[in-house]
Amino acid sequence: MQFIRSNILPPLLNHLAALFTVFILTVILRELQIVLSIQIIVLLYLLPVIISTTLWGLTPGALAGFTAFLAFNYFFIPPYFKLAVHKTEDLITLVIFFIVAIVLSQMIGQARDGLKLAKSREWEATRMYEFISALSGLQENNSIARTIAEHVSEVLQIDQVEIYIDKQNSDSASILRIPEKKVYINGSHYIRFPMMTVRALEGEIRLWHGHEVLTPIEQRLFETFSSQGALAIERTRLAKAENRAKLLEESDQMKTTLLSSVSHELRSPLATIKASISSLHSGAVNWDSNARNELLAVIEEETDHLNYLVGNLLDMSRIEAGALKPKREWNILAEILDGVLKKMSKTIEKHHITMDIPNNLPLVPTDYVQMEQVFTNLISNSVKYAPENTLISIVAHVPDHTTLIVKVINQGPKVPEESLSRIFEKFFRITAAERITGTGLGLSICKGIIEAHRGKIWAENLANGFSFNFSLPLTLDGVLPHMPKENNDE
Amino acid sequence: MNKDPLILVIDDEPQILRALRTILTEKHFRVNAVSTGKDGLAYAAAQPPDVIILDLSLPDINGLEVCRQLREWTRIPIIILSVHDSEREKVAALDRGADDYLTKPFGIEELLARIRVALRHTTQSAADPTNIIKNGLLTIDLTRHIILRDEQEIKLTATEFRLIAYLASNADRVLTHQAILTHVWDAYDADRVEYLRVFIGQLRKKIENDPKQPEYIITESGVGYRFVTND
Numbered sequence: 001m002q003f004i005r006s007n008i009l010p011p012l013l014n015h016l017a018a019l020f021t022v023f024i025l026t027v028i029l030r031e032l033q034i035v036l037s038i039q040i041i042v043l044l045y046l047l048p049v050i051i052s053t054t055l056w057g058l059t060p061g062a063l064a065g066f067t068a069f070l071a072f073n074y075f076f077i078p079p080y081f082k083l084a085v086h087k088t089e090d091l092i093t094l095v096i097f098f099i100v101a102i103v104l105s106q107m108i109g110q111a112r113d114g115l116k117l118a119k120s121r122e123w124e125a126t127r128m129y130e131f132i133s134a135l136s137g138l139q140e141n142n143s144i145a146r147t148i149a150e151h152v153s154e155v156l157q158i159d160q161v162e163i164y165i166d167k168q169n170s171d172s173a174s175i176l177r178i179p180e181k182k183v184y185i186n187g188s189h190y191i192r193f194p195m196m197t198v199r200a201l202e203g204e205i206r207l208w209h210g211h212e213v214l215t216p217i218e219q220r221l222f223e224t225f226s227s228q229g230a231l232a233i234e235r236t237r238l239a240k241a242e243n244r245a246k247l248l249e250e251s252d253q254m255k256t257t258l259l260s261s262v263s264h265e266l267r268s269p270l271a272t273i274k275a276s277i278s279s280l281h282s283g284a285v286n287w288d289s290n291a292r293n294e295l296l297a298v299i300e301e302e303t304d305h306l307n308y309l310v311g312n313l314l315d316m317s318r319i320e321a322g323a324l325k326p327k328r329e330w331n332i333l334a335e336i337l338d339g340v341l342k343k344m345s346k347t348i349e350k351h352h353i354t355m356d357i358p359n360n361l362p363l364v365p366t367d368y369v370q371m372e373q374v375f376t377n378l379i380s381n382s383v384k385y386a387p388e389n390t391l392i393s394i395v396a397h398v399p400d401h402t403t404l405i406v407k408v409i410n411q412g413p414k415v416p417e418e419s420l421s422r423i424f425e426k427f428f429r430i431t432a433a434e435r436i437t438g439t440g441l442g443l444s445i446c447k448g449i450i451e452a453h454r455g456k457i458w459a460e461n462l463a464n465g466f467s468f469n470f471s472l473p474l475t476l477d478g479v480l481p482h483m484p485k486e487n488n489d490e
Numbered sequence: 491m492n493k494d495p496l497i498l499v500i501d502d503e504p505q506i507l508r509a510l511r512t513i514l515t516e517k518h519f520r521v522n523a524v525s526t527g528k529d530g531l532a533y534a535a536a537q538p539p540d541v542i543i544l545d546l547s548l549p550d551i552n553g554l555e556v557c558r559q560l561r562e563w564t565r566i567p568i569i570i571l572s573v574h575d576s577e578r579e580k581v582a583a584l585d586r587g588a589d590d591y592l593t594k595p596f597g598i599e600e601l602l603a604r605i606r607v608a609l610r611h612t613t614q615s616a617a618d619p620t621n622i623i624k625n626g627l628l629t630i631d632l633t634r635h636i637i638l639r640d641e642q643e644i645k646l647t648a649t650e651f652r653l654i655a656y657l658a659s660n661a662d663r664v665l666t667h668q669a670i671l672t673h674v675w676d677a678y679d680a681d682r683v684e685y686l687r688v689f690i691g692q693l694r695k696k697i698e699n700d701p702k703q704p705e706y707i708i709t710e711s712g713v714g715y716r717f718v719t720n721d
Contacts, residue, residue, distance in 0.1 A: 300597075303595065307595055327577075327578070327712075329683040329684070330683055330684030330687060331683075331687055332687050332688075332691055334702070335687065335690075335691065335709060338702045338703065338704075339709050339711065342703060363684050363687060363688070367712075368711055368712045369577055369711050369712040372711055481684040482682065482684065483684070483685070483688065
C-alpha cells in the first residue's frame with residue numbers, strides 16, 4: 001500500500017536507464033542500418049524518448065531525446081562518426097527530430113505527472129475518507145486511539161506509533177502503542193503531531209520511522225489524521241460531559257423530590273407531637289383524663305414513626321453510597337420474622353397475619369438486622385395498601401437446594417403490570433402521594449438489601465391480591481452451615 | 491442503703507443530659523452529667539459512680555476507648571447508648587466489657603430497667619452467687635443440673651443446659667453471640683452463630699410457652715440474647 005515512496009527510483013538511476021535505452025536502440029539500429037531508411041531510423045529514435053518519459057519522468061525523457069539526437073547525428077547522418085552535418089535536409093531532419101523529441105517528452109511527461117498526481121490524490125483522498133469514516137462511529141477514546149494508530153501504520157512504513165490522549169475530567173491520560181512493546185531501532189526518526197482542536201490540545205500522534213522528513217502527501221495525511229483524531233476525542237469528551245450533566249441534573253431532581261417528600265413526611269408527625277404536647281403543657285387537658293393518655297400514646301407512636309423515617313433515610317443514603325455491607329450469618333428465618341411481627345404488633349393489629357414457613361427450612365445466610373428491615377418494610381407496605389381485616393401471609397419455600405424464596409402476599413389492589421418493576425425504584429408511587437404516607441423509600445431499601453445479599457426481589461399480581469417476592473442464596477461463599485454434633489457427655 | 495445510687499452520664503447532647511438529669515433525679519438517683527470522654531474518665535475516678543451511662547459517639551475520645559480505659563481499673567456497670575444500625579459498634583463495646591446497651595431513641599422505662607439490672611448485678615456479685623434461679627414457671631438448679639418447668643423436669647442435652655445456665659446466671663443482661671459461643675462451646679467456635687441459632691431454637695421449644703413469642707430468651711437483633719426475668 002505504501003506507494004508514495006516505493007515507486008520512486010533514485011534520480012541518477014532514472015537518467016542512466018534513459019541513456020541505456022538509447023544505447024540499446026543504437027546498437028540494434030547499427031545492425032539493421034542497411035535495411036532501414038533514414039526516416040524509419042528517425043522515427044524509431046523517438047521510442048527511447050517515449051519510454052524514458054513514461055517510465056522515469058521528464059528529465060530522463062529530455063536526456064534520452066538529447067542523446068538520441070547526438071547518436072542519430074553521429075552514427076546515421078553522413079559524415080558518419082562525426083557530429084557534423086553536410087546536407088541541409090539532414091540538418092532539417094535533425095532539428096525536427098530534436099524538436100519533436102523534446103516536445104513529445106514534455107507532453108508525455110506532463111501527462112504522466114498529471115496521472116501520477118491524480119492517482120496519489122485519489123489514494124490520499126481514499127485514506128482520509130477511510131480514516132474519517134472509521135472514526136465517525138467511535139465513542140470511546142481507546143478505540144479512537146487504536147483506529148488512528150492502525151491507519152497511521154497503514155499509510156506509512158513505521159517502526160512504532162504511539163497515540164497519546166491527554167487526561168479528560170475523570171479519565172487519566174492514556175497511551176496506545178503499535179506494536180505494543182516499545183522498540184528501539186537505530187536510525188529511527190521521531191516525529192510528532194499534536195492533536196488539537198480550536199478549543200484544546202487533546203493528545204499527540206508520535207511516530208518513529210526510517211525517514212527524517214515526510215513527503216508533502218504524508219505531511220497532509222498526518223495533519224488530517226491529527227486534526228480529525230482531535231475532533232473525535234473532543235466529541236467523546238463532550239458526550240461524556242453531557243452525560244454527566246444529565247446525571248447531575250437527574251440526581252438534583254431526585255434530591256429535590258427527596259427533600260420535599262421528606263420534609264412533608266417529617267413535619268406531619270412533628271405537627272401532631274407539637275399539638276399534643278402543647279395541649280398537655282397548657283393544662284387544657286385534664287391530667288387524669290383518658291384524653292391525656294390518648295395524647296401521650298399519639299406522641300409516642302409519632303416519635304417511633306419519625307425514628308422509622310430517619311432510619312429509612314439513613315439506610316437509603318448508605319445504599320446509595322455503596323456502604324451497605326451485610327454481615328451475613330446463619331440465621332433462622334422464622335426467628336427473624338417472629339421478632340419483626342412482635343415489634344410491629346401495633347402496625348399490624350388491623351390485619352390478619354399468617355406464616356407458612358416449613359419447620360425443616362435450612363438456615364439462611366443473612367444479616368439479621370437488615371432482614372428485619374426488609375420484612376418490616378414489606379409488611380408495612382402491605383398493611384398500608386391492603387384493606388383492613390384482610391389477610392397478609394408470609395410464605396417461604398426452597399424450590400431447589402440453593403435458593404430460598406419468600407413471598408409476602410396481601411389482598412391489596414393490583415399494580416398495573418408496567419409498574420411492577422418500577423415500584424422498587426426510589427420515590428416511585430402508584431397512587432397519589434396524598435393518599436398514602438411514606439417517603440417512597442421502603443421498597444427501594446428492600447431492593448438494596450436483597451441485592452447486597454445477592455438475591456432478587458420482584459413483585460407480582462395474584463388472582464386475589466398482590467405479592468412481594470424475594471429470593472436469597474442458601475450458601476455463604478459457596479458452603480452450607482456447619483452443625484455441631486451434640487456431645488453425649490450426660 | 492441510705493444513700494441514693496450515683497449515676498454518671500457521659501453524652502455530648504445537652505438536651506439528652508438535661509432530660510436524663512431531670513428524669514433520674516426524679517427517680518431518686520444522684521446524677522453527674524458530663525459531655526466529653528475525658529471528663530467522664532476523670533469523674534469516674536474522682537467520685538466512683540454505681541452505674542455509668544456512656545454514649546458511643548463523643549467529641550473527644552471514642553466511646554469504645556472510654557469503655558476500654560474504664561475496664562482497666564473498674565467493674566462499675568457500663569450501659570452503652572448508641573444509634574440504630576450500629577450493631578457492630580454495640581457488639582464491640584459489649585465485648586470490651588460494657589454491660590448493656592440501649593438504642594437511641596429509647597423509652598425511659600427501658601433505661602430504668604437496665605439501671606436496675608446493673609445495680610442488682612453489682613450487689614449480687616458482691617454476695618454469693620445464687621445456685622437456684624427462679625423465673626416465672628422456670629426453676630434452674632445450677633449445681634444439680636436440673637431445670638423444672640411448672641414443677642416438671644425438662645430433659646436437656648448437656649450443651650442446652652450449659653447454654654441456659656449461662657444465660658440465666660446473667661439474667662436480664664445482654665450477652666453477645668461471641669460471649670455465649672466462647673463460654674458454651676469454645677473460643678474456636680466464637681464465630682459459629684449458626685450453632686447458637688439452632689440451640690436457642692431447641693431450647694425455646696422446650697422451655698417457652700410459645701416458642702414463636704418467647705418470654706424467657708429474647709433475641710437482641712444483630713447483637714445477642716437476653717434471658718429476661720419478670721420481676
